[in-house]
Amino acid sequence: LYLQDVTDQMSLRYPRLYIPGHLNLFFNKKVFIQSVLKGILSSVVLFFVPYGALRNAVHATDRHVDLTSHQALGFVVSTTLILAVNLQIAFDTSYWTGFNHFVIWGSISFYFGFQFLLYSDFIGAAYTGVARATIGSAITWFTIIVTVVVLMLPIVAYRFFYIDTRPTLSDRVRLKQRYSRLSKSRTSEHALRPSSALRRSRRSLRSGYAFAHQEGFGRLITSGANMRKTESNPTLRRGNAGAAAAGAKSESAIQSQQREAAAAAAAGVAMPKVINDLMSFYVLGISIGEVLVSVLVLTVN
Amino acid sequence: MYYNNIRFLSADTEARKPSDSNFKQQRLPAWQPILTAGTVLPMFFVIGILFIPIGIGLLVTSNNVVEHIEDYTDCNSESGNRTCADIIGPDMVSSNGSTCICRIRFKLAIEMPAPVYIYYGLTNFYQNHRRYVKSRDDNQLLGKDVTKVSKDCAPFDTTEPDGQGTPYAPCGAIANSMFSDSFDLFFENEENHTNVKVDNTGIAWPTDKNAKFDNPEPKNDLPTAFMGTVKPLYWSQPVYELDAKNPANNGYKNEDLIVWMRTAALPNFRKLHRRVKHTDSPFQKGLPSGDYTVRIQYSYPVKSFQGTKTFI
Numbered sequence: 001l002y003l004q005d006v007t008d009q010m011s012l013r014y015p016r017l018y019i020p021g022h023l024n025l026f027f028n029k030k031v032f033i034q035s036v037l038k039g040i041l042s043s044v045v046l047f048f049v050p051y052g053a054l055r056n057a058v059h060a061t062d063r064h065v066d067l068t069s070h071q072a073l074g075f076v077v078s079t080t081l082i083l084a085v086n087l088q089i090a091f092d093t094s095y096w097t098g099f100n101h102f103v104i105w106g107s108i109s110f111y112f113g114f115q116f117l118l119y120s121d122f123i124g125a126a127y128t129g130v131a132r133a134t135i136g137s138a139i140t141w142f143t144i145i146v147t148v149v150v151l152m153l154p155i156v157a158y159r160f161f162y163i164d165t166r167p168t169l170s171d172r173v174r175l176k177q178r179y180s181r182l183s184k185s186r187t188s189e190h191a192l193r194p195s196s197a198l199r200r201s202r203r204s205l206r207s208g209y210a211f212a213h214q215e216g217f218g219r220l221i222t223s224g225a226n227m228r229k230t231e232s233n234p235t236l237r238r239g240n241a242g243a244a245a246a247g248a249k250s251e252s253a254i255q256s257q258q259r260e261a262a263a264a265a266a267a268g269v270a271m272p273k274v275i276n277d278l279m280s281f282y283v284l285g286i287s288i289g290e291v292l293v294s295v296l297v298l299t300v301n
Numbered sequence: 302m303y304y305n306n307i308r309f310l311s312a313d314t315e316a317r318k319p320s321d322s323n324f325k326q327q328r329l330p331a332w333q334p335i336l337t338a339g340t341v342l343p344m345f346f347v348i349g350i351l352f353i354p355i356g357i358g359l360l361v362t363s364n365n366v367v368e369h370i371e372d373y374t375d376c377n378s379e380s381g382n383r384t385c386a387d388i389i390g391p392d393m394v395s396s397n398g399s400t401c402i403c404r405i406r407f408k409l410a411i412e413m414p415a416p417v418y419i420y421y422g423l424t425n426f427y428q429n430h431r432r433y434v435k436s437r438d439d440n441q442l443l444g445k446d447v448t449k450v451s452k453d454c455a456p457f458d459t460t461e462p463d464g465q466g467t468p469y470a471p472c473g474a475i476a477n478s479m480f481s482d483s484f485d486l487f488f489e490n491e492e493n494h495t496n497v498k499v500d501n502t503g504i505a506w507p508t509d510k511n512a513k514f515d516n517p518e519p520k521n522d523l524p525t526a527f528m529g530t531v532k533p534l535y536w537s538q539p540v541y542e543l544d545a546k547n548p549a550n551n552g553y554k555n556e557d558l559i560v561w562m563r564t565a566a567l568p569n570f571r572k573l574h575r576r577v578k579h580t581d582s583p584f585q586k587g588l589p590s591g592d593y594t595v596r597i598q599y600s601y602p603v604k605s606f607q608g609t610k611t612f613i
Contacts, residue, residue, distance in 0.1 A: 069566060070428070070429055153348070156341065
């Protein structure tokens with residue numbers, strides 16, 4: 001209900017979006033094993049980076065705070081885990097309604113609130129005071145941030161690389177949606193095909209598709225509603241074309257749909273692709289190297 | 302006929318048609334982020350640039366920390382030419398509380414700026430073993446009831462098995478294995494050995510000391526308060542004699558005990574032992590460079606688990 005990658009009109013227009021669902025491409029054994037491996041790798045990073053950072057750590061100002069204690073390490077690791085998992089979910093959410101915001105940021109703040117409650121003086125008997133003491137030290141925050149960034153960077157880079165070089169149809173449609181929204185507000189359509197082609201294909205495709213899903217055109221035809229010019233009202237789903245004309249129009253609909261998909265792809269990847277890829281690799285390499293250097297510094301410390 | 306059916310059908314579907322609200326038609330106002338080159342590349346740049354000064358800052362501050370480490374596991378005892386480790390035996394059972402004195406001389410090349418802290422380090426000591434961590438009684442450490450000890454402390458809860466006999470105070474394996482070496486640091490200045498004064502308070506977490514550890518009643522007469530308990534097996538003195546000179550640091554409130562009871566996460570760890578007092582000269586600005594001697598009262602055997610002890 002709350003996750004939507006393309007609007008309903010777009011998914012009617014591009015029925016090929018449904019192909020991955022038919023072919024079971026989103027969840028099969030290979031994808032499952034990939035996510036298991038990703039989880040294993042993430043948990044290794046998630047534990048060993050705080051381990052290395054806190055191995056011989058001392059608090060900068062309050063020396064009596066023992067950052068190497070069992071509970072401090074556990075607090076840092078679980079905080080990193082919650083932040084990393086929530087950020088990955090946030091990253092996967094491509095459609096942010098108010099509910100999504102509430103759930104994701106709410107669960108992070110709920111975690112922190114709960115931890116403070118658990119570690120407070122009147123509840124956690126064995127864990128008293130750990131949270132308050134450890135969050136006061138810069139090294140715990142830095143460890144948390146470094147670990148989360150190290151976990152998120154490969155995913156962001158991987159996703160970005162694939163969207164840029166091998167965009168799926170749903171990515172292209174979303175880009176097109178964004179450009180059409182922007183161009184509507186700017187009233188300049190330099191990146192798109194002329195609007196008459198849009199309107200023509202939208203109308204005809206809808207009739208070609210709607211034909212299969214509505215209850216029939218008998219009433220419409222006999223009432224003469226479709227004889228009216230409907231170009232000014234593109235959202236009227238029924239009564240756009242007669243049943244006889246639907247067949248001929250759907251052919252051109254498919255062709256124009258393909259042309260539109262190509263236009264969307266071209267619009268989405270406006271920059272020269274080669275330079276794009278090189279830049280992204282370069283920046284990715286620099287930032288990963290940067291993060292690795294800071295992790296090494298921490299472990300040497 | 303066909304037309305009539307359609308009319309009824311359409312009336313029905315009109316009634317069943319879901320409302321055209323934003324919520325039901327999934328048209329909620331939403332933010333739809335898309336990863337484009339325009340967002341991702343600047344983000345990578347920003348992260349890389351942000352982390353460069355952080356890395357530099359970390360390197361600089363970690364190079365500024367002055368640390369001197371002495372491993373004294375195999376130090377030679379003062380009397381005779383055997384190592385202290387051999388004299389007291391490999392584990393607690395054979396050592397039975399014996400101590401041996403050994404001295405280590407070292408030289409500080411550069412001055413250690415104040416404040417200076419003294420730690421002891423142990424290796425191969427798994428304070429994070431599950432049964433070890435469980436083996437404590439927090440209620441007892443709060444001073445609630447001197448005669449009751451929880452089953453978690455077994456087999457270090459009472460003198461006889463199965464809860465018979467007198468309870469240990471404090472009970473459990475963590476308390477039993479408390480670190481018992483002590484150090485005296487001397488600054489050798491040609492003829493006079495100046496003792497470096499150290500502070501044994503302020504080394505435990507204030508929340509721990511205030512909220513988790515408390516002596517049983519009556520608080521000003523600890524031997525009576527602890528009547529009915531015995532000292533743990535491996536200790537050489539009972540808990541109310543841990544710091545007889547300072548009643549605020551005695552009994553369960555002894556900070557060395559509190560520091561030890563906070564279990565470390567990793568097998569090689571260090572714990573804060575003393576804070577150097579920088580009130581008298583020549584230690585007002587820190588520890589000046591020069592020769593130092595540390596006199597160690599060695600009574601904590603680590604050979605049985607191939608551990609090492611370090612003075613930091």
